[in-house]
Amino acid sequence: LSDGRYVPVAALGAAIALGALAIGKNPVWLDTATVIAIYGLLALSVGLSYGQAGILSVAQASFASLGAYATAILSARYGWSPYATLPVSVLLPALVAYPLAVVVTRLQPLALAIATLVFGQALDLGLRQGGELTGGYIGISGIPPVSIAPTPFAYNLMCWGVVLLVVVLYSNLLHSPYGRALRTIRTDALRATADGVNVAHLRSATLALSAGMAGTAGWLYAHQISYVGPDSLTTSLSLSVLLMGVVGGVRTLLGPLLGAAVVTLMFKFLPYQEMQGMFFGAGLIAVLLLAPNGLLGLQWGRMKAAA
Amino acid sequence: LQVAEFIVYGLLLGVTYGLLAIPISLLFVATGTVDVAVGSYAVLAGMLVAVIGGPLGIVAAVGSAVLVASIVGGLSVKLNRQGNDHLSLVLASFALATFLESFALTVFGKDPFIRRSFTQFWSVMGVNVNPQAAINIGVGTAFVAGTYLLLYRTSWGRDMRASAVSMQAAQLAGIAVRKVQFSTALLSGLFAGIAGVLILYTSGVDYAAGMHLTLSSFGAAILFGLQGPLRGFLGGLAIGVIEALGAGYLNSSLANLLPMCFIFVMLATGRMSRETVVGGRA
Numbered sequence: 001l002s003d004g005r006y007v008p009v010a011a012l013g014a015a016i017a018l019g020a021l022a023i024g025k026n027p028v029w030l031d032t033a034t035v036i037a038i039y040g041l042l043a044l045s046v047g048l049s050y051g052q053a054g055i056l057s058v059a060q061a062s063f064a065s066l067g068a069y070a071t072a073i074l075s076a077r078y079g080w081s082p083y084a085t086l087p088v089s090v091l092l093p094a095l096v097a098y099p100l101a102v103v104v105t106r107l108q109p110l111a112l113a114i115a116t117l118v119f120g121q122a123l124d125l126g127l128r129q130g131g132e133l134t135g136g137y138i139g140i141s142g143i144p145p146v147s148i149a150p151t152p153f154a155y156n157l158m159c160w161g162v163v164l165l166v167v168v169l170y171s172n173l174l175h176s177p178y179g180r181a182l183r184t185i186r187t188d189a190l191r192a193t194a195d196g197v198n199v200a201h202l203r204s205a206t207l208a209l210s211a212g213m214a215g216t217a218g219w220l221y222a223h224q225i226s227y228v229g230p231d232s233l234t235t236s237l238s239l240s241v242l243l244m245g246v247v248g249g250v251r252t253l254l255g256p257l258l259g260a261a262v263v264t265l266m267f268k269f270l271p272y273q274e275m276q277g278m279f280f281g282a283g284l285i286a287v288l289l290l291a292p293n294g295l296l297g298l299q300w301g302r303m304k305a306a307a
Numbered sequence: 308l309q310v311a312e313f314i315v316y317g318l319l320l321g322v323t324y325g326l327l328a329i330p331i332s333l334l335f336v337a338t339g340t341v342d343v344a345v346g347s348y349a350v351l352a353g354m355l356v357a358v359i360g361g362p363l364g365i366v367a368a369v370g371s372a373v374l375v376a377s378i379v380g381g382l383s384v385k386l387n388r389q390g391n392d393h394l395s396l397v398l399a400s401f402a403l404a405t406f407l408e409s410f411a412l413t414v415f416g417k418d419p420f421i422r423r424s425f426t427q428f429w430s431v432m433g434v435n436v437n438p439q440a441a442i443n444i445g446v447g448t449a450f451v452a453g454t455y456l457l458l459y460r461t462s463w464g465r466d467m468r469a470s471a472v473s474m475q476a477a478q479l480a481g482i483a484v485r486k487v488q489f490s491t492a493l494l495s496g497l498f499a500g501i502a503g504v505l506i507l508y509t510s511g512v513d514y515a516a517g518m519h520l521t522l523s524s525f526g527a528a529i530l531f532g533l534q535g536p537l538r539g540f541l542g543g544l545a546i547g548v549i550e551a552l553g554a555g556y557l558n559s560s561l562a563n564l565l566p567m568c569f570i571f572v573m574l575a576t577g578r579m580s581r582e583t584v585v586g587g588r589a
Binding site for chain 2: 050054056058103104109110111113114115117118119121122125126129235236239242243246275276277278280281282284285288289292
């Protein structure tokens, strides 16, 4: 415990407790808080893949979609309990992501980025044309609620509990030899190879882990809304979670969560649905130019010294 | 004969992919990054022509495509200076593509735009051929020829090829590498603008077509290798024919999926590597 790895975890725990007290049972804010938790989980998955391993995945929402559809089909169509579908929602995206990455990642990260783009578009088409199985354009409704969290208040707490758990595991991972190997890969893959790191495997495993996180977010999403469709978790959401990650700082532990909160609250009041992409796109470009390390990645001290 | 008609339609479509593949390969070779917003420039251009119409529309369309592409050009110079990796630019161009898609949806609406300049089809040996094919292929070959002249007969082309082989060496030799990269981005806007106009008269555009165009053209660019504009152009024709045949004999969604599977296989076989293009450690 001496290496300070649990300081961010404690900070997050305190923030969640404070937030829960402040919101109480206000339905609008509970809903917003749950959305932030789900987007935050997706943004954390961006932090893991893009921030730690240097893999740009523009398909995080598609991985979430995979998890959401998995639980939707199994629980709404075949009557599985939501607890039984959770492992499927987590594992399925991971099992898709690993071979995707392992085939492509021998090359450059750039090729992998394109491959995730292809995957996202292909999945989108597949879901729309999935007929009976995916419900086509209509999607699947009537996804059962989770029995341990029947009220919005409990559901919100459960979502944040999952986030807290993921952050603990994520923090442990960063402090493990794997985390250090990942950082070496991000800086110089050749050097990592020379150190005896199996670069292709570790990169792919990281993308798989990140896809599993996204799948978990998809599971939470599906059981909150009780509906998924091809327009629920789209490519434009992939972009917004990338924005959240970059705004907060992809390389920091809690940055993506902060980014998710900031971006969600800012765009909660956006007037037109169609214009969302414009704001997200312009916002991301602005952040890349002005603060590429994000809010938590800013070197506040140095800025003060410069001023 | 039906096969021949599908093939002709595929070529018609393929010219536009080929035109988009050229800037993708040029930009990749020159800067090591991929601009995933290229298809969105074409969509923007096509929609502007549809709305404004006439020669003025074409000028406005191509002009705005170049203008938007200059954003990526500027970003590429800025991000490279900050010492960022190439992924930041992919991310930025992805952001721009989303921006343009949402812009097109807000301004031009959800309906697809398509224009037909010919109602009568030519009959060549019993095969119906849209006269638009002549225009597309004419414009396409003219631009491939133009690219060759630009690359191998002008000092700009020499500078560009030098920067592609080694950015540092080119810089040491006194070549303004950043300028070359920026003008390559402008060039990609020009190509995308022209392609967008042709697409409007061939298969039509809608607000969401940008990403599909980018991916198909990207597949075209890597199909025969990134070594020269002609390969990209031929790759475009091939992808167009594959798509048209797929749409003819399978169902349409499968036809859209086909080029993606194709691209994935290309990526997996390691086609996308600068080292094979420029040699050595790029």
